[in-house]
Amino acid sequence: MTKLKWGMIGGGEGSQIGPAHRLGAQADARFEFVAGALDHRADEGRAYAGRLGIAADRAYGDWQEMLAGEKARRDRVDLVTVATPNATHFEITKSFLEAGFNVLCEKPMTMTVEEGEEIVKVVEKTGKICAVNYCYSAYPMVRQARAMVRAGEIGKPRLVVTNFSHGHHGDATDADNPRVRWRYDPAMAGVSGQFADCGIHALHMASFICDDQVETLSADFASTIPSRVLEDDAMVNFRMSGGTVGRLWTSSVAIGRQHGFDIQVFGETGGFRWASEQPNQLIYTPVGGRTQIIEKGEGGLHADAQRLSRVAIAHPEGFPLAVANIYCDLADAIAGETRDGLPTASDGVRSMAAVHTAVASAKAQGAWMDARPSIFK
Amino acid sequence: MTKLKWGMIGGGEGSQIGPAHRLGAQADARFEFVAGALDHRADEGRAYAGRLGIAADRAYGDWQEMLAGEKARRDRVDLVTVATPNATHFEITKSFLEAGFNVLCEKPMTMTVEEGEEIVKVVEKTGKICAVNYCYSAYPMVRQARAMVRAGEIGKPRLVVTNFSHGHHGDATDADNPRVRWRYDPAMAGVSGQFADCGIHALHMASFICDDQVETLSADFASTIPSRVLEDDAMVNFRMSGGTVGRLWTSSVAIGRQHGFDIQVFGETGGFRWASEQPNQLIYTPVGGRTQIIEKGEGGLHADAQRLSRVAIAHPEGFPLAVANIYCDLADAIAGETRDGLPTASDGVRSMAAVHTAVASAKAQGAWMDARPSIFK
């Protein structure tokens, strides 16, 4: 297996989505992070790239420089991730595709439909890959849901109901905070605020699981914080090509919700529910039967769900990153930085002392015994 | 940042814990996977190492060969992970430590207390790092719990109650399956079955969060499937040095539980609960007050919790691996393998069409409109 070469545009220090891309691209070690134009402040971007292990000649100051630099190399990157502000996605994505690079673009891919259609045409012309990071669709149990629909296990979908709502922009006194404000300003965010930011994840998910496309829709938008020009809350009703009825609610003023992304699909012979905060389970009910809990990693999952289950059934989503935290602390410790939470041989020997004491106690009808290893008494 | 070099012993193809180590070690790209003796079947191990990108001269047939090979190199590995059958942990760990390598050993570190004490002494003598993979302690909200105890935020802990129970060995008709049977056979598993396998995670967690050590204990073991010599269910009561009362239940016959690892700590002025299946939240109650939900990534977390929060508050544990799934599919696609679930530019343009249609519909009082991009009509 040869590692592919990977570069990123945007995702600089402190960015919200950058870490997820780096963890995601590197976890399987199929990509090597070799190039980047990570920050609109060229120097900061180069310095950060260096700290992330990128060679100086591939730590670029901006995307144009990166495009020129990579085009000129024989060992050019196999994939470029575009994680810049939304308004720049189109130009960057198009330029890299036309230069023969594969691209993973953050959502929204473009600001206008026309731009989007142009990207599709460029893809057709160049034969390059342009993926969009609708990453929720890659959870194993979402794949299971889609496969079940395709296999007819809930019959024709009648109804899909999805919510993607949070409350992180619900504080009017924080509305002028630049990190929040731009999202509701047409000059920076385009025609839509919350629906373009979160709603399209939910809309993609509805299409993805139902294996169908939205045909018509009716929307109700609200700016519940009056100073906002763009909507911070939206309800969109839709119909899919196959007649499925859709209902989508998205909000950024739902105070108390951290990340309420959930989807329910109801078909002729069954229904199910998946929620991003409980991603290991698909809650399925056959019509007239009892609700069943389908677990990530259980036997008999559809192939695509099985393929993307990364760890065994007993290990919930999130487990590998807890292991990653152990490795981070180890890397720090090897570099000489003390990490007092790192479990050590002392912990290991204490465990064995507890095991042997428990065995002896159980044999002695539960007698209380000293459980400390002798070196720690 | 120079990447550290990493090797693994065990964790071959189909192993349960191997993938979590590879994802964990590689996600942050601070380690490069350069050496391995991955399987007790030497040829399979070498072939698998090759498929994982390890050079042929560092794809070893067994750990002795790896020890000799790495010792002889100038660019020897900085860290060795030991993920072999339990009975071999001691010898391998000790040998690598004595040869000057840092080690991350899977639990249980050893089979006997004496072996464990010997490892501690070797660590003292060599100054090398020997960590044990009690990885649950590395979840951000577990670190938050520990920090809250240390800061006195729940007062002195009075009581800790922890469960680590599953039902994956509850089928008596499957008890002779070799993958299950060895765990209850003293010849292979040593003195303890379920307590040594899962219970010690919970016991470590209790010590970790309470920042205290177990002093005495009383145990009740049961082999609820009679053919088993070792226990498949255990209750251990304990007392910590500071007087904290402990209660630990572990079981492998709790049919229906996938991974019931949870811990509750009750102190003089508050209590909290954390569960591995809901890892983003620490449920905290101050005495006489309302229960509060502390969220991973919220403002004001203790430093160690903040440091290990890998993604922003809106993104639950598990999110980066969903992104990793996207990157896996991309790597396949770049290699020419079709991945029909991968979101593409077509999805991107459909989203933009939906956004613009929704904006228009909302302006037109919710009028129903065609939401398809023209290229897909």
Added chain:
Amino acid sequence: MTKLKWGMIGGGEGSQIGPAHRLGAQADARFEFVAGALDHRADEGRAYAGRLGIAADRAYGDWQEMLAGEKARRDRVDLVTVATPNATHFEITKSFLEAGFNVLCEKPMTMTVEEGEEIVKVVEKTGKICAVNYCYSAYPMVRQARAMVRAGEIGKPRLVVTNFSHGHHGDATDADNPRVRWRYDPAMAGVSGQFADCGIHALHMASFICDDQVETLSADFASTIPSRVLEDDAMVNFRMSGGTVGRLWTSSVAIGRQHGFDIQVFGETGGFRWASEQPNQLIYTPVGGRTQIIEKGEGGLHADAQRLSRVAIAHPEGFPLAVANIYCDLADAIAGETRDGLPTASDGVRSMAAVHTAVASAKAQGAWMDARPSIFK
């Protein structure tokens, strides 16, 4: 305290809502059930009334007979509950009000707006009470929510989102079952199916908690089972007088949902969520703060919530009816019918033996002891 006299029209044997009215009216013993026209089949209604303890002269064959009979008495009923098919609510309610009776009418109160307005006028004219059974509004934590809104504790409500969806009519093969079919037949159900049946509970709740009224709305109805004339799924967007945005989803084809009635209200300074399946808790989040769980019966609830908390904090909703089940079995047992689940003195003495044995065992460091009372050894 003099008991009030109570009568019911409808609610015959096997009715869905009848038992809830009898349990509700009698639980506090402030009403005595003395009269009824319980079934459209006069003889069955009279017989059932007799079995429920109603004297023969007040076991009426139909509501007209009951109206005449009760008007003629000096000890006439103080309250009449109308739990008949929807289309008859108007005529019965109006007739009883005009005759000077107080009425509790099941929802929907009438079939048309004009009828409803007429009822309002009759109430104004007669001074009698006409209540409608929007009983969800009487849960203590719903009252707490309303009181919090009134007290300004979440600021002005910006957004209310409510769902009342179930899947009990999701089986197309059962759609012709008369118990289901009439709900979607305009001849029997009027202009609306699911929205009139369940949606109005949710709409009332939104008004109730926000202490405001719906002013305008926009609706999307669907008959997802094509043979249905009336809607089995509806989305209604609305605006309240004070500007609050509302979103209401109701469905009867949401297979797998038993009773998904929940409501979320998001205001300027906080939000909360209540769900009928978890009625003891109001989940509240102040803007910028942590989510808190407000528990039924906790100290410091608003007066109306405290007044309607029926049992102490440790006893969840539903507890008194478990006690009622004990009393039912006792009544059967006194009547000579064996009820083998009824806890008896044997259970009582076994408990005491366990208590004393546990005390002795704990004193003896956990020694195992026989826990049986001597009479059962």
Added chain:
Amino acid sequence: MTKLKWGMIGGGEGSQIGPAHRLGAQADARFEFVAGALDHRADEGRAYAGRLGIAADRAYGDWQEMLAGEKARRDRVDLVTVATPNATHFEITKSFLEAGFNVLCEKPMTMTVEEGEEIVKVVEKTGKICAVNYCYSAYPMVRQARAMVRAGEIGKPRLVVTNFSHGHHGDATDADNPRVRWRYDPAMAGVSGQFADCGIHALHMASFICDDQVETLSADFASTIPSRVLEDDAMVNFRMSGGTVGRLWTSSVAIGRQHGFDIQVFGETGGFRWASEQPNQLIYTPVGGRTQIIEKGEGGLHADAQRLSRVAIAHPEGFPLAVANIYCDLADAIAGETRDGLPTASDGVRSMAAVHTAVASAKAQGAWMDARPSIFK
């Protein structure tokens, strides 16, 4: 159906358990509350009885007076509930049984095993009923669990794990509060604190569902608040006659738990879990299969569960008491006391206006329309 006559000893104004007995005894109107000695302060008890509708000649000053008074009547009570302080249960229960009354005694039935055995003998001699209020066993889904065990649906129970823990006595600064203190004072509470108070509910439940009896046990008690003589936390391991392993944790210092009563039973071919805070569901997993949610009121429940399901499937436990709250407010309103939360005809007509407007809007493709009835415009 003749109503039975019922009297209560204890349960005076402000008592914790009294309201649950009155609601429970009266909800089905099979008992009429006709006599009581409700308070150890004779005058307060008589006055409160009067307010509850008891005739003056049956409002007794103490239990001895009640015993004498009821014995002398021809229309004596059919059932006496004993809800007095624990230490008096034995004498009162025995006296009433010997005088020929049926008794429902609060738990614990007696203070000693000898007293308990004496009650059993009195029951045998007199043929009267003596029930103990282990009311959790009367939830429909607990009955379902027991019936499933009896029918062999989970095979022989191997393991039962139950918790009944709360945090209401976790505040050391409140430990001298007389309402709390007596529970940990041997002079008033006897030999055991928390285990006798809550633990025996859980122990009874384990026996009840497993249809078996505790044979031996081993206990670990702790007084985590040092001033307490009796235990506020206990772990009891036990074995049943049929070999089932049992584990029971009970605590009153589990800060943050309101009412953590749950039970899990794991058998040879399946397991299940029930929790008092989610009483409508029994979570069941067949060995090797998916977890299923069994709902109160679903088709095909065992007979005893079906019999005690009080309301239809869509109505959760607690629903009838919400209806009871409506009736309470109605009784107040009839008595002239304003109850502003009571839904009225105005609410009824607003609902109908919303229904008709929604129908019209849906027909007009979601056009926004005024939803107010004309009388409220």
